[in-house]
Amino acid sequence: MEEKTYVEDIDRSLYDFRNEDEDAYKLDEGLTKEIVLQISKEKNDPDWMRELRLKSLDIYNSLEMPDWGPSIEGLDMDHIVTYVRKNTKMAGDWDSVPDEIKDTFEKLGIPEAERKSLAGVGAQYDSELVYHNIREDVAKQGVIYTDLESAVHGEYADMIQEHFMHLVPPTDHKFAALHGAVWSGGSFVYVPKGVKVEIPLQSYFRLNAKGAGQFEHTLIIVDEGADLHFIEGCSAPKYNVANLHAGCVELFVAKNARLRYSTIENWSKNMYNLNTKRAIIEEGGKMEWVSGSFGSHVSYLYPMTILKGDNSKMEFTGITFAGKGQNLDTGAKVVHMGKNTSSYMNTRSISKGGGISTFRSSVEVKKEAVDSKVSVSCSSLMLDSISRSDTIPAMDIRTPRADVGHEAQIGKISDDEVFYLMSRGMTEEDAKALIVSGFADNVSKELPLEYAIEMNNLIKLEMKGSIG
Amino acid sequence: MKTNILPAYTFNRLKMNYAEINYEPADIKKAAISEDSFIDLKTAEDVAFDIEVAEGEERSVIMNLASEGTLNLSSKINIKAGASLKLVQVYGGDSKGRVINSIEGDVDKEGKIHIVQLLPGRGDCYTDCRIELKGDKSSAYIDMAYLTKGGQKHDSNYVVNHRGKETVSDIRTDGALKDGAEKTMRQTIDFKTGASGSTGKENEKVLLLGEDIVNKSIPLILCTEEDVQGNHGAAIGSLNEEMLFYLESRGISKEEGERLMTYANFGRLLPFIDDEKYREKIEELLAEEL
Numbered sequence: 001m002e003e004k005t006y007v008e009d010i011d012r013s014l015y016d017f018r019n020e021d022e023d024a025y026k027l028d029e030g031l032t033k034e035i036v037l038q039i040s041k042e043k044n045d046p047d048w049m050r051e052l053r054l055k056s057l058d059i060y061n062s063l064e065m066p067d068w069g070p071s072i073e074g075l076d077m078d079h080i081v082t083y084v085r086k087n088t089k090m091a092g093d094w095d096s097v098p099d100e101i102k103d104t105f106e107k108l109g110i111p112e113a114e115r116k117s118l119a120g121v122g123a124q125y126d127s128e129l130v131y132h133n134i135r136e137d138v139a140k141q142g143v144i145y146t147d148l149e150s151a152v153h154g155e156y157a158d159m160i161q162e163h164f165m166h167l168v169p170p171t172d173h174k175f176a177a178l179h180g181a182v183w184s185g186g187s188f189v190y191v192p193k194g195v196k197v198e199i200p201l202q203s204y205f206r207l208n209a210k211g212a213g214q215f216e217h218t219l220i221i222v223d224e225g226a227d228l229h230f231i232e233g234c235s236a237p238k239y240n241v242a243n244l245h246a247g248c249v250e251l252f253v254a255k256n257a258r259l260r261y262s263t264i265e266n267w268s269k270n271m272y273n274l275n276t277k278r279a280i281i282e283e284g285g286k287m288e289w290v291s292g293s294f295g296s297h298v299s300y301l302y303p304m305t306i307l308k309g310d311n312s313k314m315e316f317t318g319i320t321f322a323g324k325g326q327n328l329d330t331g332a333k334v335v336h337m338g339k340n341t342s343s344y345m346n347t348r349s350i351s352k353g354g355g356i357s358t359f360r361s362s363v364e365v366k367k368e369a370v371d372s373k374v375s376v377s378c379s380s381l382m383l384d385s386i387s388r389s390d391t392i393p394a395m396d397i398r399t400p401r402a403d404v405g406h407e408a409q410i411g412k413i414s415d416d417e418v419f420y421l422m423s424r425g426m427t428e429e430d431a432k433a434l435i436v437s438g439f440a441d442n443v444s445k446e447l448p449l450e451y452a453i454e455m456n457n458l459i460k461l462e463m464k465g466s467i468g
Numbered sequence: 469m470k471t472n473i474l475p476a477y478t479f480n481r482l483k484m485n486y487a488e489i490n491y492e493p494a495d496i497k498k499a500a501i502s503e504d505s506f507i508d509l510k511t512a513e514d515v516a517f518d519i520e521v522a523e524g525e526e527r528s529v530i531m532n533l534a535s536e537g538t539l540n541l542s543s544k545i546n547i548k549a550g551a552s553l554k555l556v557q558v559y560g561g562d563s564k565g566r567v568i569n570s571i572e573g574d575v576d577k578e579g580k581i582h583i584v585q586l587l588p589g590r591g592d593c594y595t596d597c598r599i600e601l602k603g604d605k606s607s608a609y610i611d612m613a614y615l616t617k618g619g620q621k622h623d624s625n626y627v628v629n630h631r632g633k634e635t636v637s638d639i640r641t642d643g644a645l646k647d648g649a650e651k652t653m654r655q656t657i658d659f660k661t662g663a664s665g666s667t668g669k670e671n672e673k674v675l676l677l678g679e680d681i682v683n684k685s686i687p688l689i690l691c692t693e694e695d696v697q698g699n700h701g702a703a704i705g706s707l708n709e710e711m712l713f714y715l716e717s718r719g720i721s722k723e724e725g726e727r728l729m730t731y732a733n734f735g736r737l738l739p740f741i742d743d744e745k746y747r748e749k750i751e752e753l754l755a756e757e758l
Contacts, residue, residue: 066480067477067480068476068477068478068479068480068485333479360478360479362478362479362482367680380689380691382691382693382694382696383694384694385661385664385692385693385694385695387692387694388690388691388692389691390476390688390689390690390691391687391688391689391690391700392476392478392686392688393686393687394478394479394482394484394684394685394686395683395684395685395686395702395704396482396484396682396683396684397674397676397681397682397683397684397685397704398681398682398683399676399681400645400676400677400678400679400681400705400706401676401706402676402704402705402706403704403705403708404702404703404704404705405702405703405704406685406687406700406701406702406703406704407699407700407701407702408687408689408698408699408700408701409697409698409699409700410659410689410691410696410697410698410699411696411697411698412694412695412696
């Protein structure tokens, strides 16, 4: 009998250590007006922010759960702690970060990455930032990279009020409303006109507390002609109760600016990842998403790009790996509003061990978006027959002057490709390993080298077994 | 009534998960297939047919859907082992009429169903077609051509469930939208566990020819079986510069080029109409509409 080529689940041991949170300050489980007001008080919110939180709570209570995606029945908001803070303040150098937390980020390789290849780092532990730093030469260019709470109160307060939850309003969906009510932590980036940040900034989000939620908000403004690569990483240890991530990312890309936003998501398998990301692009601007989804029990993740300005562009490159116990519903959305806009989506998904992977997308080309071009390509690989892989792409085109192409494939590892490689001296096992590794190449080749290596380590495609 | 329900829902705000029609069926009349297998439906009514194709039998049925007002038609099809059915439907009624067409088909081992539909811009059209490929090596082919124009609505839902081993499906819909037309196309191939060795294809081409059009497309591939091959391809747009240059260099204007391309979608399907007189009649209808 043929033994199936075995592709290992992602090795999460690197991410699965946990710290005790005895000295942490926690609010009660659940979501009430009192809890929202308590968070607001902890943050010393300005009036407008407190009002936004309360309005968001009302909206949350008025909206239904989504009826179209993976089940989120296992998520009980009455048992989620929305705010957990370690007994520490944010530091600007790692030596000032408490040992236990510093050790966590050391294990995740963040300080080392900062020394080697980053222009700045923000590190969030549960609900609060514990470290934030930007390289002096980058700061001198006028680049702002700070925690969002400081920005709300500091000299950028007006800029924050002008942009915060304007792109993703609390009315967008139930978990955007939840985010609006209880958000905490996250980063603010401003890149001034014409400034090109040569090496990336990175924010890393670590959720340590059992049964907690993380609701960080990332707000990035890349001004006219500027250029930035922002990397987002996230992980959590595994618990036997549900954890929740309902972050929000709002990206503003001005005229002729470019923003690349890369994410390697590796939440633990008890995590409900209900994250919202959205970018609006002005004339001639470009948005590039690079997205790897490996963790979580359930994911709803569809970064959205609004191509508002004429000649603006979007590229989305993504990979999703769903293993045992995972239901990962991922993809992208794009709205073409400006003339001569273009979008390109290229995604891969792998399902194994009973995992469910769904590629879901929407492409909207508005009446005014004449001479726009769209290309969507998605490929799915099924590694066994106990898994599931679905492709659900939607297109809504309202101008005759558009050129839209879409292609999708689903299948197993190609026998022809295995035969070809074997005819050149590879064993069947090695040939299959190479094909599966190559399948993820669309994302790894878009990442900086260190992150591509991390991603390949994450996938750990190990093959075993006699074939046929 | 609610119809054309997508097997897996997506974002509600896109309004693609199902179609809502302002119509409630009255008593549904059961009707029999005439001996010559030509069904001429010219009255606004709610009517249902059972089409049985016996083991090893080859059958061809033509339905001329040409009523004024709303024709609500339902066909339940059962194709036994080794049998085949070609069902040709032409939506050729009043340009202000409406057809609500439902097809449910079961196909046994090595059976085959071929559905050919021509929608030459005569009124609103709703098509809900679900085929179950139950038997091993059974197959389903769906060929549809359409023109939707002048404020007409065209809403379709094609679903093929692959259950048997080595089953084959091929859904191809080609059409054109003109001036205020609104079209939603749902295509689904669903590989169920156990359908090993199966292949499925979805293909959609849409020519966009006028202003104020709405083109919605949602091609699904659902899969719980490893050993399958599923493909989807869609091309949506107007005639590109290269094509226009090619046509104009041969003395063909843009308008004539668009007409030719629209006709080509139907022309590909005309040979599937076995009844020569009826085929000529449809050619006349196409000439009139295009």
